[in-house]
Amino acid sequence: xxxxxxxxxxxxxxxxxxxxxxxxxxxxxxxxxxxxxxxxxxxxxxxxxxxxxxxxxxxxxxxxxxxxxxxxxxxxxxxxxxxxxxxxxxxxxxxxxxxxxxxxxxxxxxxxxxxxxxxxxxxxxxxxxxxxxxxxxxxxxxxxxxxxxxxxxxxxxxxxxxxxxxxxxxxxxxxxxxxxxxxxxxxxxxxxxxxxxxxxxxxxxxxxxxxxxxxxxxxxxxxxxxxxxxxxxxxxxxxxxxxxxxxxxxxxxxxxxxxxxxxxxxxxxxxxxxxxxxxxxxxxxxxxxxxxxxxxxxxxxxxxxxxxxxxxxxxxxxxxxxxxxxxxxxxxxxxxxxxxxxxxxxxxxxxxxxxxxxxxxxxxxxxxxxxxxxxxxxxxxxxxxxxxxxxxxxxxxxxxxxxxxxxxxxxxxxxxxxxxxxxxxxxxxxxxxxxxxxxxxxxxxxxxxxxxxxxxxxxxxxxxxxxxxxxxxxxxxxxxxxxxxxxxxxxxxxxxxxxxxxxxxxxxxxxxxxxxxxxxxxxxxxxxxxxxxxxxxxxxxxxxxxxxxxxxxxxxxxxxxxxxxxxxxxxxxxxxxxxxxxxxxxxxxxxxxxxxxxxxxxxxxxxxxxxxxxxxxxxxxxxxxxxxxxxxxxxxxxxxxxxxxxxxxxxxxxxxxxxxxxxxxxxxxxxxxxxxxxxxxxxxxxxxxxxxxxxxxxxxxxxxxxxxxx
Numbered sequence: 001x002x003x004x005x006x007x008x009x010x011x012x013x014x015x016x017x018x019x020x021x022x023x024x025x026x027x028x029x030x031x032x033x034x035x036x037x038x039x040x041x042x043x044x045x046x047x048x049x050x051x052x053x054x055x056x057x058x059x060x061x062x063x064x065x066x067x068x069x070x071x072x073x074x075x076x077x078x079x080x081x082x083x084x085x086x087x088x089x090x091x092x093x094x095x096x097x098x099x100x101x102x103x104x105x106x107x108x109x110x111x112x113x114x115x116x117x118x119x120x121x122x123x124x125x126x127x128x129x130x131x132x133x134x135x136x137x138x139x140x141x142x143x144x145x146x147x148x149x150x151x152x153x154x155x156x157x158x159x160x161x162x163x164x165x166x167x168x169x170x171x172x173x174x175x176x177x178x179x180x181x182x183x184x185x186x187x188x189x190x191x192x193x194x195x196x197x198x199x200x201x202x203x204x205x206x207x208x209x210x211x212x213x214x215x216x217x218x219x220x221x222x223x224x225x226x227x228x229x230x231x232x233x234x235x236x237x238x239x240x241x242x243x244x245x246x247x248x249x250x251x252x253x254x255x256x257x258x259x260x261x262x263x264x265x266x267x268x269x270x271x272x273x274x275x276x277x278x279x280x281x282x283x284x285x286x287x288x289x290x291x292x293x294x295x296x297x298x299x300x301x302x303x304x305x306x307x308x309x310x311x312x313x314x315x316x317x318x319x320x321x322x323x324x325x326x327x328x329x330x331x332x333x334x335x336x337x338x339x340x341x342x343x344x345x346x347x348x349x350x351x352x353x354x355x356x357x358x359x360x361x362x363x364x365x366x367x368x369x370x371x372x373x374x375x376x377x378x379x380x381x382x383x384x385x386x387x388x389x390x391x392x393x394x395x396x397x398x399x400x401x402x403x404x405x406x407x408x409x410x411x412x413x414x415x416x417x418x419x420x421x422x423x424x425x426x427x428x429x430x431x432x433x434x435x436x437x438x439x440x441x442x443x444x445x446x447x448x449x450x451x452x453x454x455x456x457x458x459x460x461x462x463x464x465x466x467x468x469x470x471x472x473x474x475x476x477x478x479x480x481x482x483x484x485x486x487x488x489x490x491x492x493x494x495x496x497x498x499x500x501x502x503x504x505x506x507x508x509x510x511x512x513x514x515x516x517x518x519x520x521x522x523x524x525x526x527x528x529x530x531x532x533x534x535x536x537x538x539x540x541x542x543x544x545x546x547x548x549x550x551x552x553x554x555x556x557x558x559x560x561x562x563x564x565x566x567x568x569x570x571x572x573x574x575x576x577x578x579x580x581x582x583x584x585x586x587x588x589x590x591x592x593x594x595x596x597x598x599x600x601x602x603x604x605x606x607x608x609x610x611x612x613x614x615x616x617x618x619x620x621x622x623x624x625x626x627x628x629x630x631x632x633x634x635x636x637x638x639x640x641x642x643x644x645x646x647x648x649x650x651x652x653x654x655x656x657x658x659x660x661x662x663x664x665x666x667x668x669x670x671x672x673x674x675x676x677x678x679x680x681x682x683x684x685x686x687x688x689x690x691x692x693x694x695x696x697x698x699x700x701x702x703x704x705x706x707x708x709x710x
Contacts, residue, residue: 018091032074032087034094038064043074044105046094089167106169107274109162111428112393113170116237117162117204119503127236128202129500130194131244134227134493139217141182146259148178151250152208154261156269157238157389158247161207170270176207185216190229194498202235210234210247227493236390236500241472242375243388248495249481256484268381270389276381277426285424286435292420293436294398298367300466301359320499320523321533323540327516329547336547342411344518345471348510349397350407350414351542352469354559355535357401369398371468371504372418374425394429394468394504395421403557407549410556468504472497472511499523508539518543538563544613562615589634593621596629602654603629604703605681607669609662612688616659623696628654628703633669654706657684657699682706 019033047062065073076085109117120127152158159176163169183193193215202211210232217228234244254261268276325333330344337347349372356368376391377384384391399413485492494514499507499521506524513519520543522536545562596602604624606617614632621630633656653673658666663685674680684702686695 018094032091034072034074036070038072038094040064043094046090046106105271106163106171107271109168109170110274110277110390111431113162113237113390114168115428115430116390117168120204120235120237123501123503125198125201126501126503128198129234129236129241129244130197130498131232131234131248131495132194132498133230133248133495135214135217135230136227136491136493137489139214139228139490141214141217143255143259144214144217145178145180147251147254148180148212150254150259150261151247152176152178154250154263154266155247155388156265156271157243158209159207160209160238160270162205162237164205170274172271173207179208179211181211181213182217183213183215185226185228188215190215194231197231197233202233204235204237209238210244232495236392238390239388240376240390240392241470241497242377242392243390245495246386246388252481252485252492255490256481256488266386266388268383268387270387273381273384273387273389273391276379280426282427282431285427285431288420288424289427289432289435292398292417294369294396295367298369298398299356299360299362300369301356320521321536322519322521323536324513324520325518325540325543329544330512330516330518332547333518333543340408340411340551342415345469345510346411346415346418347543347546348471348508348539349418349469350411351539351546351559352467352508353399353401353410353414354542354556355538355563356467357556358560358563359535362401365400365402365404367398367400369396370466371395371429372397372421373468373470374421375473376425378422379426391426393425393427395425396429396432397421401556403555403560405556406552407546407554407556407559408551411551466504466506468502468507470507470509472509497521506535508536541613541615545615548613548616591632591634593618593630593632594624597627600652601627601629602652602703602707603631604655604657604699605631605633605653607633607656607658607662607666609659609688612659612661616692620692620696623693624699625696626700626703628707633665652679653681654703655684655699656681657686657695659686659688659690661688 017035019035043064061077063075065075067073116127156172158178159173160170161173163171188196193213197211197213211234213231213233215229215231216226232244232248239247250261333347334344337343342350352370353368356370357366360366360368371394374393374395376393377387381387397414397417399410399417401410482491497509497511499509501523506522509521509523511519511521520536520539541563542559546559549558590605593606604626606620608614608617617632621632624630656666656670663683666683666685670680670683682702682705684699686698
């Protein structure tokens, strides 16, 4: 790092010119004459960045000689003979004009920021994310604005913007006004507002780093059922999802405090993070990724169905599809994953690898690869878990998928790979690409900073191809603030992401909802893929099914066979933000599972038990050997059957069967049939752990008895 200095702060509105005489020999150390204002913080940041770009040049103390407010001389201590100092780069950094806002100092962007910024420049609209939530009750506009202004004043990253110089700087400004847009109810529809926000985008070169838009609300309050709606827009080159949720929480704290957060600027901040990156030894990471690179024959298919007709000349908008697993299924999945030494995210990554293997069309063992999001906060920087900034990165995960191998083996391989990569979640995709393809032996590569990548890198291609899996975490929800907000007559919903366009053709984001269930959202680009409905349905079906599998004996081939016979999980397109669910239920109440052997053979009706996967009933019907037809009677979330009188749709209904937990619905259905004057069917219940073949034999015997005259 450079030495401290006493150069004055740069006054706004004046440009800086430097005069540099390189001297008769390249190794001579000239004096750099600065004409115009010289910002001391800007000088220190420029020297820091020179050190980052030229790590082989040893740090040299400097001094500034003042000759008046508009003329200074910068001198460095004598250097090693033959080691020329990069004066030209320093001159570029000092003379690059700053934006209108007053800059307190600047820092070099991280390698990840450079890659995201370059990709966003090449593909406008990418990497802009939005969070939205409902605000019920009174909303004071002035207090609302003041609270966001307090957050902007506290968080230096919100006052940051990228410069346009030859070596882009991250400029941190002293004074930035929070951007809060207010639209009265009725001026625009919510879908139109979101669409307008998408078209407008967000420029990471202009502070502040986020924009807040409110539809409805006001000091008089909203006592009806229609809430105000809040839209938060930010860019991944400056903030990640964890950061946005952290800032929303800080805003609510400020609102409770009357519009002003106590204390000064947060530390550590983005400057401390960049310094931490600059100190990291990249040799171990370089060695790991050079050894762990996917094989040349590794496949990364995009598991979406191509449209039957050629794509139109003008691409359609990016698509989104969503499916939800309820809290009971999620809890069972979590317990099953823990039993096998894994997590929900580990199970999802394993199943995604199986889906990619199927999409590749491979017949034998094959290596698949895809991107996985890493939070970037598991680093040895104190306070990193509370640091807002662009820490989340995408790491390439490659695993061998062998149909003959067990699910447990694949789970363990994915878990171990993720644990190995966790030590290097601070590196960028571009660095990984360079290290995994570099012909230079690791032992011959110098140790250099991880904070920036060379300006000549191709950031757009640095990002992994194929698909990206994101398992969103975040700071704890607002439960502990709910009571305090309620005193103000306020209730706020949980912030929900609307999905950002990334460099990946398809991105699968998984998060927990307010009830503890899992929400899977697939976003895909416009060409050449139709939609993500099928792959999302397969993902949900597998997540529902695996807790009932004996992973020590179940093979990957078994999962592939299961996918070919499993009923499709209900999937809905992601509609307008704040929609109340996946849409209307149009599936019939009675789902045929197998036909009868002949007319009049009768019907066995399986009553759905909430929480059991549909594939369980499909297997039971497959094991059934009687002549009767087998149907599934769906139930609602409350446990009631979806059909008021299933006997009217079957001929004749002999048996109502259910696993434990479905008895109430089965008995209620039998009573309704009797109340309507029909012959009540026999009701059969068994434990969920009962073997399917054994239960099928029991049902065959009961159905044969029920078919005889009583």
